[in-house]
Amino acid sequence: MTKITTMIAGFTALLLGNATVAATTSESGDKVEMKYDAAAIEPGAKPFRASNCTLRIVPTVDARQNKETIGQGMRGALLVSDVAPWMTEGLEHLRDFGFVVSTASADNAASAADGVTIRTSVTRAYTWQIGFKIFSMVAVKAEFFDHNGVLQQKYYRAHGDKTNMWGAKEEYVTTLNYGLNNLLPFIAHDVQSLCKGEKVDAYSYAGPQGLPQ
């Protein structure tokens, strides 16, 4: 009964949200905390064992055109501040793939004797809603370095999805976490290749279905 009632409330609120937008009536923004969650992963998905290559991570830069919001929830705009720490924390979970992860500063990205350094900027991080579902989009520009300098530049996109169960603002952040966690195997795959001295594609799109088999 609780589930059904909650579902009714959530669904009605969702419809109401759309209706409210249409009516341009009052809406106030909701401040949301961009908290990384490694557990927001697709069922059955788990990090594959890539390699024990050294990976240095330069803190991400927030390069979004819109640095104010990640979309719109039931109570209006979903307001966020800097999303860079969220992305950086997510990237640090590349250690789950076996890499020896450490942090690096932007000034000495190419100074390590071995391994690969990754420097990223997040260019999009937003959510949208279709019916019961929330979808997220994460776009990242990455530069990979080794001790000789820039190895390769790369552009990633990833989307995630989640059923809107409660209409809570945290669900939108969780959906973005799904997107980011869908992206990590693609980055891990590339780092593995770059550590071996192999080139990688200039662009990858990551969805919930994971790496191509």
Next chain:
Amino acid sequence: MHQLRLVAILSIALLLGACATPTRLSLTPEQRGKITELAAHVTVVQDEVIVAVRPSNVSAGTGGGLIGAIIDSNVTNSRVKESQQIFGPFYAAIEDVDYRKEFNESIERGLSGYPIKVSKFTTTPRALSNEKLIQLRNDLQPGQALLVIIPHYTLSMDFRSFDSESVVTIWLKPEASDLNKPSQRGVLHYQSAPVGPGGKESLALWGAQDAAVLRNVMRESITETVRMAMLDINVPADTAAQSKDLKSFAFNFGDGKGERKGQVLKTGDGRAILLGTDQKLYSLPDVANVTTTAKQ
């Protein structure tokens, strides 16, 4: 449990209240005569174009329920996955596209050609709060009105059409009008001429030459929205699409098929503006022009 029930009941009541707002409200001739200047406030929630995936609606057909809702959720999810697989590579072509910036530049240019002066533009990703709305209305000077535009823009599921639908409202000072209701409200729908045969081939055309076609259509959608908004100010409230005056126009519902009927209010530049039978204003390609544009 009791609280959850209460939330559900309140939600339904609120929903019904929101649904009661009519699609179209028009200024009275007296109100229209007094407006000499507009302050425009544009809320663009989206960061970039999304695909207009049709949500599954099995639960409506089965009388609702949790199972129907779960089926809907899964079907919608699968449709989005499928469309994103095709759409994924296209993002590389539109990474720098900034619709808010385009809207700001185009609306300023577009509105400059109309007799009503626009004194101020604000474009924001934040939805307008009630407090902010009251503040903006209180700040209005004599002769001024607040123009609020909320656009939503998409590529159709078959990737052939670019659509934008804007809810446009005009608000007067609180003491001069209803406190909670806009003095004018219109829903303005723009649809581009179809591009390509659909799917990846259409996306290739949209994305060619640094997404030139998409950028042009985006600008056109903004110009047409302004055109419809200005036209709507002068369309009296009692105007309804009369059956004898109805004309049909091709309209892509996402599968390349369909039509919209309405009363033509204006034509020109290969497009027609019509008042649809659903009370929305549409800017659609004139049928004679569709083939030519599709070859671009």
